[in-house]
Amino acid sequence: xxxxxxRKAAETEREAQKKYVHHVCVCTAAGxxxxxxxxxxxxxxKEVAESGMKHEVLAKGVGCMGLCSAGPLVSVETxxxxxxxxxxxxxxxxxxxxxxxxxxxLTECPTNVPFFERQKKIVLExxxxxxxxxxxxxxxxxxxxxxxTVIAEKTPQEVVQEVxxxxxxxxxxxxxxxGLKWSTVAKTGEQQKYVICNADEGDPGAFMDRAVLESxxxxxxxxxxxxxxxVGAQKGYIYVRAEYPLAVKNxxxxxxQAERMGLLGNSICGSRFSFHIDIRLGxxxxxxxxxxxxxxxxxxxxxxxxxxxPYPAESGLFDCPTLINNVETFSNVAxxxxxxxxxxxxxxxxxxxGTKVFALAGRIKNTGLIEVPMGITLREIVHEVGGGIPDGKxxxxxxxxxxxxxxxxxxxxxxxxxxxxxxxxxxxxxxxxMIVMDETSCMVDVAKYFMEFCKSESxxxxxxxxxxxxxxxxxxxxxxxxEGTAADxxxxxxxxxxxxxxxxxxxxxxxxxxxxxxxxxxxxxxxxHIDGQGCAAGVCACGPKHADPEEVRK
Amino acid sequence: MLTYLGPTPMPSxxxxxxxxxxxxxxxxREPHALIETLHTVQECFGYLDDTALKFVALTLRLPxxxxxxxxxxxxxxxxxxKGKHTCVICTGTAxxxxxxxxxxxxxxxxxxxxxxxxxxxxxxxxxxxxxLGSCGLAPAVVFDGAVLGKIGAANLLARVEKGxxxxx
Numbered sequence: 164x165x166x167x168x169x170r171k172a173a174e175t176e177r178e179a180q181k182k183y184v185h186h187v188c189v190c191t192a193a194g195x196x197x198x199x200x201x202x203x204x205x206x207x208x209k210e211v212a213e214s215g216m217k218h219e220v221l222a223k224g225v226g227c228m229g230l231c232s233a234g235p236l237v238s239v240e241t242x243x244x245x246x247x248x249x250x251x252x253x254x255x256x257x258x259x260x261x262x263x264x265x266x267x268x269l270t271e272c273p274t275n276v277p278f279f280e281r282q283k284k285i286v287l288e289x290x291x292x293x294x295x296x297x298x299x300x301x302x303x304x305x306x307x308x309x310x311x312t313v314i315a316e317k318t319p320q321e322v323v324q325e326v327x328x329x330x331x332x333x334x335x336x337x338x339x340x341x342g343l344k345w346s347t348v349a350k351t352g353e354q355q356k357y358v359i360c361n362a363d364e365g366d367p368g369a370f371m372d373r374a375v376l377e378s379x380x381x382x383x384x385x386x387x388x389x390x391x392x393x394v395g396a397q398k399g400y401i402y403v404r405a406e407y408p409l410a411v412k413n414x415x416x417x418x419x420q421a422e423r424m425g426l427l428g429n430s431i432c433g434s435r436f437s438f439h440i441d442i443r444l445g446x447x448x449x450x451x452x453x454x455x456x457x458x459x460x461x462x463x464x465x466x467x468x469x470x471x472x473p474y475p476a477e478s479g480l481f482d483c484p485t486l487i488n489n490v491e492t493f494s495n496v497a498x499x500x501x502x503x504x505x506x507x508x509x510x511x512x513x514x515x516x517g518t519k520v521f522a523l524a525g526r527i528k529n530t531g532l533i534e535v536p537m538g539i540t541l542r543e544i545v546h547e548v549g550g551g552i553p554d555g556k557x558x559x560x561x562x563x564x565x566x567x568x569x570x571x572x573x574x575x576x577x578x579x580x581x582x583x584x585x586x587x588x589x590x591x592x593x594x595x596x597m598i599v600m601d602e603t604s605c606m607v608d609v610a611k612y613f614m615e616f617c618k619s620e621s622x623x624x625x626x627x628x629x630x631x632x633x634x635x636x637x638x639x640x641x642x643x644x645x646e647g648t649a650a651d652x653x654x655x656x657x658x659x660x661x662x663x664x665x666x667x668x669x670x671x672x673x674x675x676x677x678x679x680x681x682x683x684x685x686x687x688x689x690x691x692h693i694d695g696q697g698c699a700a701g702v703c704a705c706g707p708k709h710a711d712p713e714e715v716r717k
Numbered sequence: 718m719l720t721y722l723g724p725t726p727m728p729s730x731x732x733x734x735x736x737x738x739x740x741x742x743x744x745x746r747e748p749h750a751l752i753e754t755l756h757t758v759q760e761c762f763g764y765l766d767d768t769a770l771k772f773v774a775l776t777l778r779l780p781x782x783x784x785x786x787x788x789x790x791x792x793x794x795x796x797x798x799k800g801k802h803t804c805v806i807c808t809g810t811a812x813x814x815x816x817x818x819x820x821x822x823x824x825x826x827x828x829x830x831x832x833x834x835x836x837x838x839x840x841x842x843x844x845x846x847x848x849l850g851s852c853g854l855a856p857a858v859v860f861d862g863a864v865l866g867k868i869g870a871a872n873l874l875a876r877v878e879k880g881x882x883x884x885x
Contacts, residue, residue, distance in 0.1 A: 194853050197864030231853030367809035370850035405756065405793050406846070444756055446791030449847065463751035464783075465790040481749075524811035524852035531853055562810065598810045612813055616847075622790075 164425050164432050169302065169311050176303035183221035185261050186240040187211075189249075190291060191224035192377045193409055194370075194531075195234035199251070200224075203235050206254035214258055226378015228291035229282075232530035233272060238291065245272040277547040278529050283510065285518050286494040287534045290378040295413045298420040301381040307426050309500035310385050313392055314434050322393040323349055326496070328504035330516035335361060335452075335489035336564065336593045337669075338515070338582035344486060347476040348394040351484040356396040358387050358438075359480065359487045361457060362403040362410070365449035366565030367616065369596030371520040372490040374532050376403065376410035379494075380417035384440060386493030388427060389500060391438045394486050399440040402457055405447065414442055449566075449620035452594075453668045454479075454487045456622065467624045468668035489594070491520055511537035515581035525562075525598035528553050535580070542576040545599055556601040560684070564593025566613045566620075567673030569680030570606060589680045591673070605700035606685040607692055610678045611639040617674040628671030631662035635678065645705025647693040656682065725775040728768045733761040737769075741776045748779055751787055755794055764795045792847075800835040800842035802880050804873075805859040809848030812856040816869070820856060821845070823870035824877070840881050 189204040204224050211220045228236045233247035247270045293300040327342030364372040387399050421427040429437045443461050450456045451466040458480050460466040479485025499507045511517050515537040524530050528550030560570040569590035578584045618632040638655045641647050659675035666672045697706045727734040740757040744750030758769045774784040788794045808817050832845040851857045854866025
């Protein structure tokens with residue numbers, strides 16, 4: 164496929180879509196799907212056919228629109244309306260109201276609120292707008308233009324340089340400069356190289372990668388193909404969780420479509436560049452998000468990490484140089500090539516460029532998926548984009564980075580969101596899960612929850628992590644039961660230090676972070692548990708007990 | 718040096734073994750096909766029993782220890798058959814702070830099973846999930862494949878009871 168042919172295909176699809184007066188989009192990503200979005204789409208399609216508006220109204224299933232807590236969502240793109248909590252019975256009303264402007268009995272979401280206006284969409288630019296199962300829709304939105312241009316006009320070195328200039332950093336959590344990683348792999352002289360997309364999103368409370376894979380799978384494929392061209396790889400793997408069946412299904416469809424159009428597979432666009440992508444299913448091991456463990460898992464072994472160096476960039480999958488990047492990192496590649504490194508570098512802060520996608524959840528009004536420019540403050544995210552805490556409760560902490568991240572209290576809410584600032588206050592960017600907690604959460608209990616997670620997800624290879632997490636969990640159990648002593652707190656602190664500094668991989672090294680940050684920012688809560696004053700939030704076994712657990716839930 | 722001794726005999730006439738065999742063949746019976754093949758077994762049979770593990774080991778020419786090691790390492794694989802109904806309670810962070818522990822307690826009180834266990838009459842299996850990714854619907858539960866969002870303990874029990882009674 165040449166640039167000219169691609170442009171023509173995009174033009175044809177745009178023309179075809181323009182014929183419709185109205186575009187009705189139903190979110191069919193996992194969040195809305197679990198509240199019955201598939202039936203809503205079915206009903207709307209039926210209604211369109213029955214009312215004889217087949218040539219005026221285009222009804223399609225699209226990806227995640229972001230406001231997951233208000234699902235199922237239906238948007239009328241041509242009128243810029245968004246309906247929340249739609250039921251199949253409301254389908255006729257939606258179709259009827261198309262020309263009238265607003266229907267009765269429908270819950271309309273205002274789109275001029277901070278939740279939508281404060282966002283800047285690069286990775287999610289197509290999410291909720293295109294049909295993930297149709298490559299034509301992606302191509303009509305400038306899809307694959309970057310890949311075709313790169314193959315026709317740029318050398319691999321130029322692509323690597325462009326990514327370096329953009330300042331893009333790994334979105335998986337650690338923030339390693341992406342361009343540097345690419346150039347390391349590109350420089351190795353080996354024949355066989357691999358590109359791996361890490362879609363093993365194991366952090367509880369994180370669903371950004373799933374949303375991208377479900378809503379815009381071609382974006383990831385295009386990013387991987389550009390990466391493969393730049394580093395000289397012929398084979399790629401996407402390691403995705405088996406718990407994401409819809410993401411796997413959409414990816415499979417996308418790969419088949421791209422291969423059929425000659426955008427993946429042998430001699431792409433008639434060039435000498437070939438690239439094949441295969442999907443590998445994860446099997447529910449959190450540690451497989453660590454790159455060396457992930458490689459072991461693709462090789463069919465247990466997901467145990469190994470010491471680095473050698474880094475995967477030199478010796479990775481099947482001992483060949485391997486480039487591993489996260490879903491979100493790959494998703495940023497095509498826009499960077501299309502719009503130029505300078506455009507991307509102008510967004511964000513000095514050291515953290517671009518945007519970051521966060522999964523906002525917990526005790527917050529607007530639960531869902533957001534994409535904000537780097538450098539925004541936590542306060543803006545929680546109180547403006549997120550809409551604040553519901554039920555008049557008081558904000559307590561926000562947890563970023565999943566089990567590897569920390570709890571950030573009120574006093575640090577004004578620090579900007581970038582890799583360095585988050586590290587400075589003891590947490591980390593992580594993959595982008597963001598859980599908001601209010602006064603009904605006990606921080607000791609939260610620390611115990613994460614430690615329980617790390618304990619059972621530890622692969623067991625190195626002793627500090629295997630035994631250390633077990634011991635720390637035991638101490639936290641003791642403290643939450645009201646049987647802890649001051650000596651236990653000291654021991655806990657020592658263990659944190661030991662496990663952090665001596666574990667083999669990222670899981671163990673970061674496992675103590677939730678404990679360290681809660682002990683640092685909420686020492687009074689630990690103190691009241693060991694002083695016999697009990698748990699102020701009423702969550703822990705030591706009481707003061709709430710009348711019944713139902714009330715805590717509310 | 719290993720020599721290829723022809724296809725491994727199927728454990729039984731069950732057609733599902735052929736699907737398992739096809740997965741192994743598609744990956745050239747290479748050791749790296751292990752996890753993909755185990756996925757196929759679980760998809761076809763619902764769980765991994767000794768016969769299946771032995772068959773996979775022979776087909777891929779891997780030691781039993783390696784197959785058993787992988788099957789027990791990954792949480793997604795289960796070595797025991799599940800009950801007629803499954804109730805998966807999400808214990809992701811968002812669900813946890815919004816009341817997943819109360820749901821677990823309620824189920825344990827009513828049916829006497831902890832996560833990972835099946836009732837003695839084989840009616841109900843209770844499982845926990847690390848995170849369903851439906852954090853917008855927290856606390857979330859998957860009962861027999863249907864996602865129940867923002868659910869309280871009383872509603873959950875009613876729903877489970879209804880599901881079980883439906884069969885009788």
